[in-house]
Structures are given as C-alpha cells and as structure tokens.
Amino acid sequence: MAEAPDKHYLCVMASDSPDQNLTQYFSLCNDFIHAARLREGNVLIHCLAGMSRSVTVTVAYIMSVTNLNWKEALKVVRAGRAVANPNLGFQKQLQDFEATRLVKFLITLNLPASDAENGQPQTQGETSISSSTKQSQHQTANFRIRKTTEVQRF
Template identity: 45%
Template sequence: MKPTNSSICARTGLRGCAEERKFYYLALFEHILPSPPPPSPKKPGEPCSCNFLFNPFQRFVFFFFVNLFLLWRIRIPSFPMSSRDRGSPSSSSSSSSLPGIEKYNEKVKNQIQALVRVIKVARTYRDDNVPSLIEQGLYLGSVAAASNKNVLKSYNVTHILTVASSLRPAHPDDFVYKVVRVVDKEDTNLEMYFDECVDFIDEAKRQGGSVLVHCFVGKSRSVTIVVAYLMKKHGMTLAQALQHVKSKRPVASPNAGFIRQLQDLEKSMQGKQVTIAQCQA
C-alpha cells in the first residue's frame, strides 16, 4: 500500500509540508510570494520540522527553480495530422505541427514570464511589512503587512479589509476581518464593493480602532478601495485622492479598469452635487 502524504508527515514530523506546498502554489498563482504559515510549536520528544532548513525567501527560490526545471523537462507534444495532411508530407509540418508548436511555445513563455514576475516582486516583498498611514485610523499595505501582528497591534489596528481572491485571514482571533474576493484584472467589478468597504472602515473608526486595507502587493486593488473611501468621505476628486495615497505609498498604481471605475464614481458624485445645488437654488 502506497503511503499517503499524511502518513509520511506523521512519521517524519513534517506536518506542515503539504500546507506549505499549497501556500506556495497559491503564491505563484497570484504572482506574489506571501510569507509561509508559522510552524507549529515543537513539543518535547517531537521530531524536528523541516522549517529550520530554509528561511522563507530560500524556500521561495527553491520552488522557483523546481518549477523552472519542470518547464524545461516538458517535451513538445505531438499534434495529430488531418487526413489532408497525411497525403502531403511536405505540408504536414507547416500546416499542422507549426501552429501547435507556436501555441505551445507561447504557453511556456507566459509561464516563465509569470515566474520571473514572482521573483522580481519577492525582492521587494521582504521589506514591505509595515503598513502606510493614509489618515488617522486608516492604513494601506501588502499581505506582508497584514501578517505583521506585532506592528498592527502597536498601530491600534483592530480591523483588516482583505481585497484579494485567495487570501485567508492570518490572525482571525486577533482582528475583525472582511474579505472581498476579487482578482487584479481590468474587467473585475470592484465598484460594486465600494459602499460596503466604506461602511467597514467607518465602523472600525467608530469603535475607536484602526483598519488596514490590503491586497497582495498593496498596489492596485487595496489602493482602489482606499481612493474610493477618500473620495466618498472627504469629497476629494480622483486626482486629489490618488495623489494623496501615492504620497503615502509611492507604489500605489490601480490598473486601468479600476481607474475607469473610480472615474465613474467621480462622475456620479459630481452629478449628485449638481442636483443638490439645483434643489437648493
């Protein structure tokens, strides 16, 4: 009988291995390296865990090169020829194989580009674990900042707004969480969540606490929510709100689709102001 991962881990004490593999593949999917889940405390007489062998960044580099090696080992698949191509050997390679090979090469190229993006982001990720103060009671940051429990406690953060599709709360017993499950794509409708996110931030402030808004990098999704909050609560224009956020967090840069949604918000706010002015006149 072939031993399962759980039985192997039970014998060797590597209880976190399967969970860490899931964690890193999730990181590759999102094109960012989150810090690994904390290891379980070692009890007397318990076998040692593998976590001491590598620090988080070394484990990331290891997984990066493993995936790169697997991509290199993949063989180009054979592509079936049509009945017409079987009768003309000279055209079989140009008519059937080449389009398939080009499509395959494009897929591999995209995968390698994704891995390159991961390692580039990882270089700056290790130092981006402190949230940026936007205004009193409102912070903006990355997933690393959201995992930095001691700093969050020292900043009186009580609520965490996660704007990402695949992130679970890192400290569910210590903070109040709200998770908006969206991906960082131009066609993602983030505008539909503006009002409930504003209410969540206001509730944290009313209770005397502070809120951290974060996604993976703290660059696009979370920035869009914070900019929308400043526009709605302080009547800022899009340009004013975005400039204010960039002055506090220079990496801030919502994608083009989110910018269009913020422009729509700005137009709707201007329309309401015109209507109110007409009613008062």
C-alpha cells in the same frame, strides 16, 4: 466577515484585472472602514502587491469622506505608498464613482486623528480589510489612515 476579540475582518475576493468590477464592493468596504473609524479603530487595507485593488478601495473611501476627486485621493495614497497604481479598469471605475458618489455613497463624518500605511504579504486574488482598536500615529496629507500589524489571510 470573520471576527476576533477586538478585530474584525472583511475579505473581498477580486482579481487584479481591468475587467474586475470593484465598484460593487465600494459601499460594503466604505461601511466597514467607516464603522471601524467611528469606533476609533485601526484599519488595514491590503492586497497581494498593495498597488491596485487595495489602493482602489482606499481611494474610493477617501473620496467618500472628503471632497477630493479620484486623482487627488490617489495622490494622498501615493504620499504614503509610492507604488500605488490602480490598473486602467480600476481608474475608470474611480472616475465613474466620482460622478455618482454624491448621490449614492457620500459619507459625512469626523475622522479620528491617526494614520500610517502598512504592507503585509497576501495570496493572489484577495483584497482584505482588517480593523482593530490598537493605535499608531503618522499623518499623510489631510487624510488619516491607521496602521495595524496583525493580518489574517482568507
């Protein structure tokens, strides 16, 4: 994890392949996102196209902090990012995560009120999450996502 004065970065090297195991990173990513949100910071989750890897990580987090199943959580993401479309392998991993999340990953918290979606360019093969304390406001469904305009490539 790289750090700037008020920014923290987590980069997960993962391919956009149905065979890629993203589940192994859900706990790490959830903890990172959760910590930023507890600090009332912004969180940006992104990948090359913003369609599959970053969406899968985001859906897993939403599932962890709400009672939504993976399809409902994906609808929340699609409300802010219409092109959200995890590949079939990632969809299967989200289904499996749904079956096990209550035992291993469920996080109970009160989320700060602010959200938006922001796509940024990135190199292929990377899924990154960044957080910051800068705030912007926009509400998508009942889940709140934050927006940051600064991205660091890894």
